[in-house]
Amino acid sequence: RQAEYAKLRDVKPVTLDGERIQVMMNAGLRDDIPMLGLIGADGVGLFRTEFQFLVSAALPARERQARLYRDVLDGADGKPIIFRTLDIGGDKSLPYLRNETSREDENPAMGWRALRLALEREALLKVQARALIEAAAGRTLNVMFPMVSEPWEFEAARTIFEKQVAFLKGQKRILPEAIRYGVMLEVPSLAEMLDQLLPKLSFMSIGTNDLTQFLLAADRSNPKLAERYDWLSPAILRFLQRVVNIAKDYPVDLGVCGEMGGRRLEALALIGLGIRRLSITPAAVGQIKELVCKIDTREIGEAMKGWLANPPADMRQTLQQWATE
Ligand code: PEP
Ligand code: MG
Numbered sequence: 454r455q456a457e458y459a460k461l462r463d464v465k466p467v468t469l470d471g472e473r474i475q476v477m478m479n480a481g482l483r484d485d486i487p488m489l490g491l492i493g494a495d496g497v498g499l500f501r502t503e504f505q506f507l508v509s510a511a512l513p514a515r516e517r518q519a520r521l522y523r524d525v526l527d528g529a530d531g532k533p534i535i536f537r538t539l540d541i542g543g544d545k546s547l548p549y550l551r552n553e554t555s556r557e558d559e560n561p562a563m564g565w566r567a568l569r570l571a572l573e574r575e576a577l578l579k580v581q582a583r584a585l586i587e588a589a590a591g592r593t594l595n596v597m598f599p600m601v602s603e604p605w606e607f608e609a610a611r612t613i614f615e616k617q618v619a620f621l622k623g624q625k626r627i628l629p630e631a632i633r634y635g636v637m638l639e640v641p642s643l644a645e646m647l648d649q650l651l652p653k654l655s656f657m658s659i660g661t662n663d664l665t666q667f668l669l670a671a672d673r674s675n676p677k678l679a680e681r682y683d684w685l686s687p688a689i690l691r692f693l694q695r696v697v698n699i700a701k702d703y704p705v706d707l708g709v710c711g712e713m714g715g716r717r718l719e720a721l722a723l724i725g726l727g728i729r730r731l732s733i734t735p736a737a738v739g740q741i742k743e744l745v746c747k748i749d750t751r752e753i754g755e756a757m758k759g760w761l762a763n764p765p766a767d768m769r770q771t772l773q774q775w776a777t778e
Contacts, residue, residue: 455491457739458491458492458739459491460739461492461493461738461739461740461742461743462490462491462492462493462739463493464493464739464742464743464746465742465746466495466741466742466745466746467745467746468724468745468746468748468749468750469746469747469748469749470749470750470751472729472750473729474724474729474730474731474745475495475496475498475708475729475730475731476494476495476731476733476738476741476742476745477494477495477496477497477498477499477533477535477708477710477730477731477732477733478492478494478496478497478498478732478733478734478735478738479497479498479499479500479501479710479732479733479734479735480497480499480500480501480525480735481500481501481502481503481504481505482504482505483521483524483525483528485497485735486524486525486528486529487528488735489528489529489530489532490530492735492738492739493738493739493742494532494735494738495532495533496529496532496533496534496535497525497529497532497533497534497535497732498535498658498708498710498730498731498732499535499537499597499658499710499732500525500534500535500536500537501537501540502518502522502536502537502538502539502581503539503540503541503545505517505518505521506539506541506547507541507545507547509549510548510549511549512547512549512550515580515583515584516584518580518581518584518585519583519584519585519587519588520588521588522536522584522585522588522589523587523588526588526589526592533593533595534595535595535596535597535635535656535658535710535732536585536594536595536596536597537597537598537599537637538568538571538578538581538582538596538597538598538599538610539567539570539571539577539578539581539599540566540567540599540600541566541567541570542558542561542564542565542566542567542569542570543558543561543562543563543564543565543566543567544558544561544562545566562663562666562667562672562673563667566600567599567600568598568599568600568601568606568610569600569606571610572606572609572610575613578610578613579613579616579617582596582613582614582617583617583620583621585614586614586617586618586621586628586629586632587621587626589629589632590626590627590628590629591627591629591630592629592630593629593630593631593632593633594629594631594632594633595633595635595655595656596614596632596633596634596635597634597635597636597637597656597658598610598634598635598636598637599637599639599660600637600639600640600663601636601637601638601640601643602640602642602643603642603643603646604643604646604649604650604653607634607636607650607653607654608653611634611653614632614634618632633655633656634653634654634655635654635655635656635657635658635706636650636654636657636658637657637658637659637660637663637710638657638658638659638660638664638696639659639660639661639662639663639664639667640663640664640667641664641667641668641692644692644695644696644699647696647699647700648699651699651700651702651703651705652703654703654705655705655706656705656706656707656708657700657705657706657707657708658707658708658709658710658732659693659696659707659708659709659710659711659728660710660711661684661689661693661709661710661711661712661713661714662711662712662713663711664689664692664711665682665683665684665689665711665713666682668688668689668692669681669682669683669686669688669689683769684711684713684716684719684722685718685719685722685768685769685772686768687760687761687764687768690722690726690757690760690761690768691761693723693726693728694726694727694757694761697726697727697728698727701727706730707728707729707730708728708729708730708731708732709723709728709730709731709732710731710732710733712733712734714728714731714732714733714741715731715733715734715736715737715741716737717740717741717744717776718769718772718773718776720733720741720744720745721744721748721753721772721775721776722757722768722772724745724748724750724753725750725753725754725756725757726754726757727754753775756775
């Protein structure tokens with residue numbers, strides 16, 4: 454495994470026609486960070502901060518949160534890290550917040566979770582904001598909000614961060630050099646409001662794990678629905694195409710951070726749709742970088758346009774055939 458990683462570590466993901474694709478990794482623990490160097494990823498496109506909460510017996514205090522975030526930034530050696538604020542609640546309920554999060558939600562994925570919970574239990578988000586801002590003193594902080602369904606939720610969350618910045622400024626503390634705010638696009642309704650939202654964002658990351666389950670109304674964890682939960686279904690790809698086309702008109706850095714990007718045919722499809730930043734499971738980084746080097750974005754872009762205008766009976770097979778040829 455180590456040898457395999459080493460072989461692909463220095464592969465630079467540039468397509469045949471010279472497009473540099475960002476291949477980042479998803480992470481959630483301090484121990485994940487050394488992988489960045491081992492596999493040669495471009496950064497962490499999704500740091501799931503809820504992991505620390507899930508493995509803790511009690512709510513992690515601000516200092517402990519800040520220590521983790523600082524260690525992660527230190528270990529990244531200047532590569533960008535996108536910290537996603539807490540995505541707990543629903544099925545990821547915390548024992549020490551039991552009264553809050555384990556109200557038997559009948560549809561936990563669509564329940565009281567993530568930013569929905571954080572905006573109502575503001576103290577949670579305030580503490581996390583403070584920890585992130587302190588940890589990023591003198592550097593760039595990338596903050597991403599999960600499960601945003603409407604633009605006002607983004608505004609409310611950003612306001613909580615800005616209040617903490619103002620407070621720390623008053624205390625004469627060293628602030629981050631810059632704070633870049635972004636959202637996950639994983640609730641379909643947000644795609645209808647992009648003209649309102651995108652001017653306010655530095656970046657947006659499409660969370661295809663949840664987005665797919667919501668678009669197809671197919672539970673991402675139900676094995677009986679595995680066939681229906683298909684990232685390559687023309688409906689999903691058309692939806693993504695629309696989002697990519699809208700985002701082109703704004704100076705927003707668009708990426709995908711769902712597991713979809715770590716699969717060869719799916720990554721090929723995403724690049725064909727115009728996606729230039731993927732954040733994926735570390736184990737897939739090497740092979741996706743290798744794949745990138747064999748693609749001509751204009752060719753796959755043209756092919757993709759044709760397939761989406763006139764969807765083939767089997768998109769997977771069509772992509773496979775194209776890849777083989
Ligand atoms: C997603 O929903 O696509 C995602 C990346 O987040 P998570 O898997 O943590 O819900
Ligand atoms: Mg999600």
